[in-house]
Amino acid sequence: MDALKFCTDKLIMVKGMPVCPGVAITEGFVSPYTAAAVCLMTEAGHEYAGQTLDPCGSVLSGECGAALCCDVRGIIRNEADKKGLVYLQPSYGTVSRRGLVAQMASADQTGVAAKDAQTAFGVLKIISTRDDGDGCMAPLAEAESQSEINIFEAEIPFEKFLPAVFEILYCAETAGNVSRFDGLKFGSRANNTAGLNDLYARSRGELLCEEWQLASAAGALVLSKDFFDRFYRKAMCVRRLFFDAVDEMFAANKNAVLRLPAAYKNAHTVTALAGVPSLFLPGGIRLAAPRYKDEWLLKASKKF
């Protein structure tokens, strides 16, 4: 792959740069280190162009050849879709999460927005180097020589439960992970607070972004003693069933990737909850592959 310029979204930390720009509570907190994925890209000779709140715009304008993003909720994927870009969400554990501001840590994974699949996979090859600093890295992939990859369509198992399961787990995990932003450290705090509890409550009430506030409130609820069994535990059970059902679905369709219907709005829940890779191609083409078979997506993309 030729040397290219790349940018990162707000959740990827780069030494000397603000952490989560645009979020008031982290204002003034400068990252003391650079995300593993960014280091790997610059070491491979690609030029880092900086952080952006609009990674897809940056790729579309040609300013950057690729954008590294953390897109748990599918927002950037949909944006890429609208702009006619390619978005590659790798298998969970393929790219080190070191330097990624954790939200839903069980699904957080650096993805790539680019103009074509070839570029996205070229970037993935660089950033998927194994890292002992992340205890959730995927097992090393076995070399294989699958030449022909087919495409199948199927009903998504547990489909109607996925959005709720995703929201519950996203909120629970995000609530825990953003509780470090408490007004005491890593950024800003509310003014004129009276005592510790007031400092926590007002800093988080005034300065945490809305998405994190909602996640914190909902996360606290689904994890509370009274609701744990009804929400969190049940969501974890469904996730487990879904995880296995996805494996079975792929096992039943040998050497094939799944094509999701163009109208399907919850593709991000499939990748997040089952940890499988997915590729969005221009024209509403959404493909998902078995876990750690990211390369199959590239092969399948050539059919379009």
Place this chain on the structure above:
Amino acid sequence: MKNNPEKKGADKMEYELVMGLEVHVELSTETKLFCACSTAFGAEPNENVCPACCGMPGMPPVLNKRAVELGVTAALLTGCEISRTLTFDKKNYFYPDLPTGYQNTQFFNPVGRGGSLEVETASGKKTIRIKQIHIEEDAGKLVHERGKTLVDCNRAGVPLIEIVSEADFSSAEEVTAYLERLRALLSFANVSDCRMQEGSMRCDVNLSVRPYGETVLGTRTEIKNMNSLKAIARAIEYEYGRHTDALADKTEVLVQETRRWDDARGVTYAMREKEDATDYRYFSNPEVLPVALDDAWFEQIRASVPETSEQKKIRFLAIGLPEYDAAILARTKSLADIFDAAHAHISEPKEISNRIIMDLIGMSKEAAVALDEIKIDGKKMARLIGLTASGKINRAAEKLALYAAMAEDADPDEFIAARGLAMVGGGEQLERLADEVLAENEKSVSEIIGGNQKAMGFLIGKLMKKTEGKADPKAAAKIIEEKISRIKARQ
């Protein structure tokens, strides 16, 4: 029962004390539970920290396998059933000493369950049931200075185990015996150094009092902040008194609360309540993948569990040490290690034991070295015992050399040569000096010959003085006796 709570009035004899313990023990790993920072005690504030244990975003945890092994070891030593899959959960709460906003602990699936420990007190043997042992990380420390509160994260992320007992204790004596047993067991196995003063062993006591015969437990208080066994015994005594006063004399209404022990004033006081009935919103930490403790790893841990103090004592008895000696040596790991090291070089167990118990323990006090930090090269100690046994030096010289070997790792032979401590042998030199003594003290000699044996000691003393104490007193006595009997025979 010296630690038993003092019972003030006859009516208070009717109240039974019921206690359970939560003991936190810092694991003796080199690094923290989820990062590579050092766990060394006594560093400058925030010297042993990194972005991960400071709670910065973007630092996934990497589980320290050694901590898992030590946790399993502790569970094995206390007879627990071991969980073969290790998982970690997040305990969520806000506090300045908790940089991430959650503590990693084993809430759903502790490493060990259902163990027990036998304790022995003046009232006999008793089995204390252990409900569970779980691995977790420590929090940081708050330092209050000039009106400000500062956070020191050196301790944040240091691996701990919490050993939770059932409410099986009924006296402070039992609590003390249990903690001593636990300390002996865990320090022997290198699970922890268990130093209460440094906070590597901490104990919270859950205490309630009820009339004898009552089956329902009384109002429970949790006592914290005791940093010695003595403080724990005093705190229990105080709380027992407070509870029985409240029940018998209606001095106050007991409430379920956490109280801190004030050692200087000898009282407990209610802690300013945190948010009441905190809901910690436990859930499994998805960033720490479950670790399977497979058979090979489990057997490897089991095989590496060192000898317990009981096993050591049995072994010491078997090689011929008396009960008293074996008990003392087995109780303190450093002493047992010294014994074993010396015994590898010399096969007289009682001689070695005598040196440790009669000399080294006293010397460590003199040198202000804690008993569990006392060190001496076993080979050097064995050499000194040998030198004394063969009459090359006397006990006084041996003690000096032993002290030097302990304090400065001095070589026995070099030390003895440098100080001129070698014994003046029974040969010509001693004979010549004895002749001098007799010549200089003719009066005493004739007294002895005249039948007054009292002067004998005086002459031996004179000879010892001439040798500057380097003669074997027995040899000195023998030579004087021989010479006088020869003079007597000539007369």
